[in-house]
Amino acid sequence: MNRPNSAVPAPNPVSEVSAPRIMTVHKDGAPCYDIVYSLDLSELTRAIVNSEFSKKRLCIITDTNVISLWGEQVMRALKPLAEDANASGKEPMIYAIPAGEENKTLGNVQEIYRFLIENHFDRQSCLIALGGGVVGDMTGYTAATYLRGIDFIQVPTTLLAQADSSIGGKTGVDFDGYKNMVGAFYMPKLVFADAEFLKTLDERQFSSGFAEIMKHGLIRDKEYYFWLLEHRDGIMARDTKILTDMLIRSNEIKRDVVEKDPYEKGERMLLNFGHTVGHAIEKASDFTMTHGECVCLGCAAAAFLSLQRGYLSEQAYEQIRDGFLPFGLKITTAIPDPEKILRLTRSDKKVASGKLRFILLKDIGEAFIDTSVTDEEILSAIKAVTDPAV
Numbered sequence: 001m002n003r004p005n006s007a008v009p010a011p012n013p014v015s016e017v018s019a020p021r022i023m024t025v026h027k028d029g030a031p032c033y034d035i036v037y038s039l040d041l042s043e044l045t046r047a048i049v050n051s052e053f054s055k056k057r058l059c060i061i062t063d064t065n066v067i068s069l070w071g072e073q074v075m076r077a078l079k080p081l082a083e084d085a086n087a088s089g090k091e092p093m094i095y096a097i098p099a100g101e102e103n104k105t106l107g108n109v110q111e112i113y114r115f116l117i118e119n120h121f122d123r124q125s126c127l128i129a130l131g132g133g134v135v136g137d138m139t140g141y142t143a144a145t146y147l148r149g150i151d152f153i154q155v156p157t158t159l160l161a162q163a164d165s166s167i168g169g170k171t172g173v174d175f176d177g178y179k180n181m182v183g184a185f186y187m188p189k190l191v192f193a194d195a196e197f198l199k200t201l202d203e204r205q206f207s208s209g210f211a212e213i214m215k216h217g218l219i220r221d222k223e224y225y226f227w228l229l230e231h232r233d234g235i236m237a238r239d240t241k242i243l244t245d246m247l248i249r250s251n252e253i254k255r256d257v258v259e260k261d262p263y264e265k266g267e268r269m270l271l272n273f274g275h276t277v278g279h280a281i282e283k284a285s286d287f288t289m290t291h292g293e294c295v296c297l298g299c300a301a302a303a304f305l306s307l308q309r310g311y312l313s314e315q316a317y318e319q320i321r322d323g324f325l326p327f328g329l330k331i332t333t334a335i336p337d338p339e340k341i342l343r344l345t346r347s348d349k350k351v352a353s354g355k356l357r358f359i360l361l362k363d364i365g366e367a368f369i370d371t372s373v374t375d376e377e378i379l380s381a382i383k384a385v386t387d388p389a390v
C-alpha cells in the first residue's frame with residue numbers, strides 16, 4: 001500500500017471559489033449520476049456527504065504518478081468524512097497501481113482485488129478512481145466485478161479522462177495487447193471534475209486530451225469545434241474557467257449520445273470516430289504513443305476516407321486535419337508497415353459480423369456509421385497519416 005506524505009497544503013477554503021456546476025446523466029430516462037464541476041476539492045467531500053453512499057467505506061485507487069502529485073490533497077479533503085456523524089466514520093485507504101497503458105491489465109485488477117480483500121472491503125464499500133483514463137477504466141471494472149458490484153466514483157485527473165472517459169460507464173482492461181477487450185458497462189455514482197488537476201499534466205498528456213475533445217465537435221457540434229479553435233490561447237494557457245466551460249460542453253455532447261444508446265447498439269458508435277485506425281496504431285506502437293495521439297491520427301485518417309468518398313470537401317478535410325495542430329497534436333507519424341495497421345484494424349472489436357463499422361463525416365459536426373469501407377480505402381487512409389519522410 002502507498003500512503004502519501006503530509007507536506008502538501010490543504011485545499012482552498014470554499015469561500016474563495018464559486019459554487020460547483022452540476023450536470024446530471026440519465027439512464028432509461030431516470031437520473032443516474034451527477035458530474036460536479038468545481039475547483040475546490042472540499043466540494044467532493046460535500047457531494048459524498050450529501051449522497052446516499054456517504055456511509056460507505058472508501059478506497060481511493062490511483063496510479064504511481066498521481067499518488068505523489070495529488071494523493072495527499074485528496075486524502076486531506078476527504079478527512080472530514082471520518083469525523084462526520086453522517087458519514088462512514090472511517091478514513092479512506094489509498095492504493096496505487098503502476099502508471100501507464102501497459103499496466104491496464106487483468107493482473108493489476110487482481111492486485112486491487114487482493115488489496116480490497118486483505119483490508120476487508122465489503123459490499124458497503126465505494127472505490128474512488130483518482131487518475132486518468134487507465135485508472136478510471138480499471139477501477140470501474142474492479143467495482144463492477146468485486147463482490148458482484150460495488151459503488152465507484154470517478155475523480156478524473158487528465159484532460160482526456162475529464163472530457164471523455166470518466167463518463168458513459170465503459171470500464172475494462174486491455175488483453176494480450178488488444179484494447180479494452182475485457183470489460184463491462186458500469187455507471188459511476190458520481191463524477192467530480194476539477195480542472196485544477198490539469199495544471200500538473202505534462203504538455204504531451206495535456207495535448208493528448210484534445211483528440212477526444214475535437215472529436216466531440218467533429219461528430220456532433222460544428223459551433224463547439226470552432227469555439228475550441230477561437231479559445232485556443234486560453235485553453236492552452238490552462239485557464240481553469242475556460243477549461244471548465246470546455247469540459248461541460250464536451251461532456252454534454254457525450255452525455256447526449258450515451259443517454260440515447262447506453263450499450264452502444266447504434267448511435268454511441270459515433271464516439272468511436274477515429275478509434276478504429278487509432279486503436280490499431282496504438283497497439284502497433286506497443287503503447288509508446290498515447291491513446292489521444294493515436295485517436296488524432298485515426299480522426300485524420302477517417303476524414304481522409306470521407307474526402308475520398310466525396311462526403312467532405314477538400315477545404316473541410318484540410319480544416320479537420322490541420323485543426324489538431326494548434327493543440328499540439330501530430331497529424332502524421334512514422335508507420336513502417338501500413339499493411340500491419342490494416343490487419344490490426346480488421347481485428348479491432350468494432351468489426352460486426354465480419355463487417356467493419358467505420359465512422360465517417362459528411363461535414364464538421366455530422367458523423368455517420370458506414371459498413372462498406374474496403375481494405376483499399378483503409379490502406380490509403382493509413383498512408384495519408386504516414387510521415388512521408390520515413
Ligand SMILES: NC(=O)c1ccc[n+]([C@@H]2O[C@H](COP(=O)([O-])OP(=O)(O)OC[C@H]3O[C@@H](n4cnc5c(N)ncnc54)[C@H](O)[C@@H]3O)[C@@H](O)[C@H]2O)c1
Nearest residue numbers: 065099132133134135157158160161165170197200201291
Ligand atoms: N471508458 C471510456 O469511455 C474511455 C474513453 C476514452 C479513453 N479511454 C481510455 O483512457 C485511457 C487513456 O487515458 P489517459 O490519457 O488519461 O491516460 P493515463 O490514465 O495513462 O494517464 C496519462 C498519464 O498521465 C499521468 N497523470 C494522470 N493525471 C495526472 C495529473 N493530474 N498530473 C500529472 N500526471 C498525471 C498518469 O500517471 C499517466 O502517466 C486509455 O486506456 C483509453 O482506452 C476510455
Ligand SMILES: [Zn+2]
Nearest residue numbers: 212275291295
Ligand atoms: Zn478514446
